[in-house]
Amino acid sequence: xxxxxxxxxxxxxxxxxxxxxxxxxxxxxxxxxxxxxxxxxxxxxxxxxxxxxxxxxxxxxxxxxxxxxxxxxxxxxxxxxxxxxxxxxxxxxxxxxxxxxxxxxxxxxxxxxxxxxxxxxxxxxxxxxxxxxxxxxxxxxxxxxxxxxxxxxxxxxxxxxxxxxxxxxxxxxxxxxxxxxxxxxxxxxxxxxxxxxxxxxxxxxxxxxxxxxxxxxxxxxxxxxxxxxxxxxxxxxxxxxxxxxxxxxxxxxxxxxxxxxxxxxxxxxxxxxx
Amino acid sequence: xxxxxxxxxxxxxxxxxxxxxxxxxxxxxxxxxxxxxxxxxxxxxxxxxxxxxxxxxxxxxxxxxxxxxxxxxxxxxxxxxxxxxxxxxxxxxxxxxxxxxxxxxxxxxxxxxxxxxxxxxxxxxxxxxxxxxxxxxxxxxxxxxxxxxxxxxxxxxxxxxxxxxxxxxxxxxxxxxxxxxxxxxxxxxxxxxxxxxxxxxxxxxxxxxxxxxxxxxxxxxxxxxxxxxxxxxxxxxxxxxxxxxxxxxxxxxxxxxxxxxxxxxxxxxxxxxxxxxxxxxxxxxxxxxxxxxxxxxxxxxxxxxxxxxxxxxxxxxxxxxxxxxxxxxxxxxxxxxxxxxxxxxxxxxxxxxxxxxxxxxxxxxxxxxxx
Numbered sequence: 001x002x003x004x005x006x007x008x009x010x011x012x013x014x015x016x017x018x019x020x021x022x023x024x025x026x027x028x029x030x031x032x033x034x035x036x037x038x039x040x041x042x043x044x045x046x047x048x049x050x051x052x053x054x055x056x057x058x059x060x061x062x063x064x065x066x067x068x069x070x071x072x073x074x075x076x077x078x079x080x081x082x083x084x085x086x087x088x089x090x091x092x093x094x095x096x097x098x099x100x101x102x103x104x105x106x107x108x109x110x111x112x113x114x115x116x117x118x119x120x121x122x123x124x125x126x127x128x129x130x131x132x133x134x135x136x137x138x139x140x141x142x143x144x145x146x147x148x149x150x151x152x153x154x155x156x157x158x159x160x161x162x163x164x165x166x167x168x169x170x171x172x173x174x175x176x177x178x179x180x181x182x183x184x185x186x187x188x189x190x191x192x193x194x195x196x197x198x199x200x201x202x203x204x205x206x207x208x209x210x211x212x213x214x215x216x217x218x219x220x221x222x223x224x225x226x227x228x229x230x231x232x233x234x235x236x237x238x239x240x241x242x243x244x245x246x247x248x249x250x251x252x253x254x255x256x257x258x259x260x261x262x263x264x265x266x267x268x269x270x271x272x273x274x
Numbered sequence: 275x276x277x278x279x280x281x282x283x284x285x286x287x288x289x290x291x292x293x294x295x296x297x298x299x300x301x302x303x304x305x306x307x308x309x310x311x312x313x314x315x316x317x318x319x320x321x322x323x324x325x326x327x328x329x330x331x332x333x334x335x336x337x338x339x340x341x342x343x344x345x346x347x348x349x350x351x352x353x354x355x356x357x358x359x360x361x362x363x364x365x366x367x368x369x370x371x372x373x374x375x376x377x378x379x380x381x382x383x384x385x386x387x388x389x390x391x392x393x394x395x396x397x398x399x400x401x402x403x404x405x406x407x408x409x410x411x412x413x414x415x416x417x418x419x420x421x422x423x424x425x426x427x428x429x430x431x432x433x434x435x436x437x438x439x440x441x442x443x444x445x446x447x448x449x450x451x452x453x454x455x456x457x458x459x460x461x462x463x464x465x466x467x468x469x470x471x472x473x474x475x476x477x478x479x480x481x482x483x484x485x486x487x488x489x490x491x492x493x494x495x496x497x498x499x500x501x502x503x504x505x506x507x508x509x510x511x512x513x514x515x516x517x518x519x520x521x522x523x524x525x526x527x528x529x530x531x532x533x534x535x536x537x538x539x540x541x542x543x544x545x546x547x548x549x550x551x552x553x554x555x556x557x558x559x560x561x562x563x564x565x566x567x568x569x570x571x572x573x574x575x576x577x578x579x580x581x582x583x584x585x586x587x588x589x590x591x592x593x594x595x596x597x598x599x600x601x602x603x604x605x606x607x608x609x610x611x612x613x614x615x616x617x618x619x620x621x622x623x624x625x626x627x628x629x630x631x632x633x634x635x636x637x638x639x640x641x642x643x644x645x
Contacts, residue, residue, distance in 0.1 A: 169421075172325060
């Protein structure tokens, strides 16, 4: 009994420690964003500001093209999320359910492409888009993220768990394969689709590397890129940066809280049968 | 309603696996045909080929004189009921049943009428707005049958539809499907591995083993006149008893095995037929119901006394299955049915006799019946 209690205590200590490691910096950011300029980098850290201020948040909207960056981010993220859900479901369905020549080879090649670190592809991707004159355009920002192999894989795995009988019953009822996909498979795949949507939204919203390479002028920046430019060679505008960062992270936090159930379900359903 | 004709149908998976080896069956209009056999015998494959869900490797399939080998499932005018119901989980019962009709562009009023008729027949009227997950197994299977029913197809196909139900419900649904057949007068093809289901439901039964049709016949003919040892053993519960032995003729014609010797009267048709098989190895098959305790049965024409020692008694209420072995041969177990009023105990010695009119002999090599 005593041993069990000690064990439990030990586990809670570890959990508490991990929570501080993960949550600490975030809370610190929140604190900085509300702190008056003079208190930002004082020691000891003032987690609860002595002087509360919303000045930094106002400044983000007033002094930066935050609105334009927000429009860019929303546009890119929504197009990429919708297209990822649609295309990865479509491709996942084909790989899971259709018979066509070269299916296994194509799928293996897709999987193999996951082994190549994304960073290596930056230069070739840039060159290709440059040839198409897509640098510093929405096309250049959006096109490379329209569909991802990970999502295709996730959808394929999910579709494979749907009983074959369902597809056959639909065939006998008179469905074409596209209708089976659209009217039978998609409606029963909500958890997986939600997972794809959430992952893509999060990834796309927070994406930094590609937008920073492909956007040149200030008006094409996305939120993370814009924020990064607050950090320059000689100074960092910490309170402004933190206020912006907190604003940026609000949508992802909200989405996670609302769709938490789907999020967990989606991860679980990627490999497990219902 | 339609005739279905299978002409030498074959199914080959990969290059070597022949799942169905040339099946030829004629299914007449309004007939209820049951495909039965152990797991892996090819019965479901055969049904799926009729449905168009599996390609036919060779042979011809006709539905109402039309060659349908290359027609897609939707163009064959068939409906199928699956073992796992295969209901669309996101649709209500009504939508599930109406889906096929909608795709075929029926008028809304027609769809409504047909669905409601089917729902009335199957007792689903109150459940039309429910989703499948809010229904029991039996109700779900009814919806699956309803989905087939509304289409009014030429042929109904059932792929082990009762396997997922509990024993009581299975018996009830068995009767309902049979009633439905009588009411609709439709051609139905039904796959099952359960020989009781096959016997009770089919007008005609197709027995399959290892992808080959063993016999196509009426239930009672299969039971009394099996073509081979497999059919004799597969049909009937508990299964037939088999003894390996030889036909001899010293002073009289007899079947001699290591367990016993049974003299065969030459005045019976069986006796006359066996005259040509003297000194040949044969298998004697006899059903548990044709074996009698001589202390309680005096009227039948029974074989000489066979001394049996009882191992286990299984009372099932109306009767008991008594498992026994012959003296000195405890490893080989046999069975006879007895009246449950007679009280037996394990270890008890009995004198049994086989009804001589019910002996069935099979060639030991080919396992075909000696007729």
